[in-house]
Amino acid sequence: MIAPYRLKQLREEFGAAVQRADCPSDRRLFLFVDPLEVKRVCRHIFRDLDARYVISIGVDDRPFSGKFLVAHDFAFDKDHLLCSVLTYLPPDNPRIDSISDVVPAANWAEREIRDLIGVEPVGHPYPKRLVLPDGWPDGVHPLRKDFAWNEVPENFDPDGEFKFEEPPEGCTVVPFGPFHPTLDEPAHFRLYVEGEMVRGCEYRGFMVHRGIEKLAESVLSYNDIPMLAERICGICGCVHSVAYVQAVEAAAALKVPPRAEYVRTIMLEIERLHSHLLWVGLACHIVGFDTLFMQSFRIREPIMWIAEKISGNRKTYALCVVGGVRCDITYDARTELRQVLDKLEAEWTEVAAAVSKDKNIQKRTRGVGIADPTLVKNAGLVGPVARAAGVDIDCRLDHPYAAYDRVDFDVITADGCDVWSRVLVRMQEVFQSINIIRQCLEKMPDGPIDLKIEDELPAGRMGLSSVEAPRGESHHFVITGENNRPRRWRVRAPTYQNLQAVPMMIKDQQIADMTISLGSIDPCFSCTDRLETIDLRSGTVKVWSQKELLNLTRAKKAQD
């Protein structure tokens, strides 16, 4: 019984500072601590007990408890335990000790809480705006409950500009993004470059916020949200919808029928297959090896077709609802899936053999984009980036969900800490996924695929769920609520943590290695940016005709 053991351990260490605790199961621990002791507790959990930092969540709980709530989530991976350290803060001028100096991985999460909820992290090493648009007025926090989802603050300045730091002496600035052929989505890296060497960089992202979390807790209902969650990401959408429904199911203590668990497992692995194949292709494209890019897309295509056969869509499967799944895997689809897997395995064996012998690709990827175990620990890196540094974390094994506790598979690791190791890890994981799907098809029991839920879900319960996305752990935090929708839903995509380490990974490397280093974390900016934003120009939307735009540019040209 690990959760009660850890709780006892922490109670002995901190005594009355642990005000209240809740162990809904042996794999979850909710710890309510004194606001003044948060930092000490977190340091103990992160450093002494060697837990992995997951995410921090801010909640405006004033309508219910009259207070603000901040949660720091940690994972004891080897104990199969997810732990949340919660603190209630007063409604006026909420402040909390920043944990970023002892847990560097919390840097972004705390800045996000500051932006969106308005809880000040006292002593944060770099309290710069992270999420909100540049022209957003200070002191307006969109995730507070008294802020409507469609509101635009009066003094919002659409032309507001972001203030970048001064580059270090002797360096020139190379803007990388917001639009760059290697970035499929907008994000801005301001590289400080000396000759061909990158000496540092500043990141400005969160350009494509779609207000998904706000929308979920103000407009949608429990079963609408999985469909929205899927649209967080174009590649790992199924991961987000599974993670969300699992968090709700955990909060409401619902037991999903086994067949539904197997269907979820199969679809998650299909998603991992197509994502890894896509990534290997893109990585090759980034280093200028387009032949393998084309070949992996060719090999990937049948997976998209079988996904369409099963769910009706190549991507965005619309699979999950709270308590089950929406589509079954029919007998025909099962046979065809087996054939697709056989063909894929044969073709991928060839590709993997060719790539692992290719000196040319190794030349571009070995020793590039180094993330060693220390960085993995401090920045909270997850997924293939961590596994390529020899850190064997994988939520499928560490925090089993769906049917992963009933299948056998290996966690692939490598110890090069570089891009090449990430290539190797991802290529081998493809075979593991094929293996998992085969076992699921073998073991899948008959039965219903969803629960009939008749009662309203209980309000005010908390649920955590970690799902291993192709790029690492996707962590969802849900507090159930009234009106058939959650009070708070927080999504932490793997890129949210991995992206924070990119400046460290590209420092003192050549510009040419920047793109592949960034590419090696398989970045997904839409996942990271999922959060709050309000349509910048709602109310004053103007559609420019091509002619007007042309005139505008010409007028500007004439001014110059």
Added chain:
Amino acid sequence: MNRSAIGMMLGGLLNVGLVLLAAPFFQGVLRKLTARIQSRQGPPLLQPYFDLLKLLGKEDIDSGEMPCMQQFAVYLSMATALAVTCLVPMGFPAPMNNAGDAILLIYLLTLSGICTLLAGLAAGSTYSLVGTSREMMSMIALEPLFVIAIISGAVHTQSFRLDTVLHGSVYATSGFPWSGLIMIVVILLSFQAFVQRAPFDISEAETELMEGPLMEYSGPKLALLKYASMVKLVIYSALFIGLFDPWGSELAFPLGWLTFWLKVVGLVVLVTVVAATHARYRIDQAIRYFASLLVMALAALSLATYGY
């Protein structure tokens, strides 16, 4: 004007016309073959012609720092490439044989590289400048290679005349042609870099620098730059054939001519296959590679001066 001058000009025009006509076709072959290697259908062979026509028909937009300089760089790069075509034999003896010599050829080859620098510098955007600096670094290491090949041929034949140098002169030793054989290896190993294809498309590197020096160019200017690079593929092939593999060109008209162009197709196929099976090198890796080739080339040159 005497008769030979008119003949020279007509011959030059013929070469220019032929290369202008054929260059996009070889680009088409390259693209089609690349596509087949990548399990794709690929564009029709004539697609590069349509692409050029489309670009030429677009509005000419000035988008860089120094529009006049950009315009000039673009015309100069095309003009240089075409001037070179007048100086190399293409199935016939070089038409402007008497108007220039090997030294002029070397100058023109260097000038065509300088045009890219000029284009990038005049455009002035950050990415162009990074691309330009890469181009400059690789030029310093790369340009000497062809120069050494030409010079060692000139040393063997004791002449700078184009028809002598560009006729297998690298092997024209009394004994076993050591220097010639070393040079053919060196040039084959660096050929991708001369025609700026993967793995040495470093200064343009789409996924890193977004076409580097070319990024501010569009419409007709881009068309000319692209056209010039297609022409480059042909002229470097012709130079290679002239220096290292001239046999068969002296056959009677259609035969010698056909042999020449078949060899060009062979080289294009080689370039395509290498480009499609390699990842791009980083600039420091490329420079180190060129440097080792340069050492080999210098060794060959000293052998050549001693008559080997």
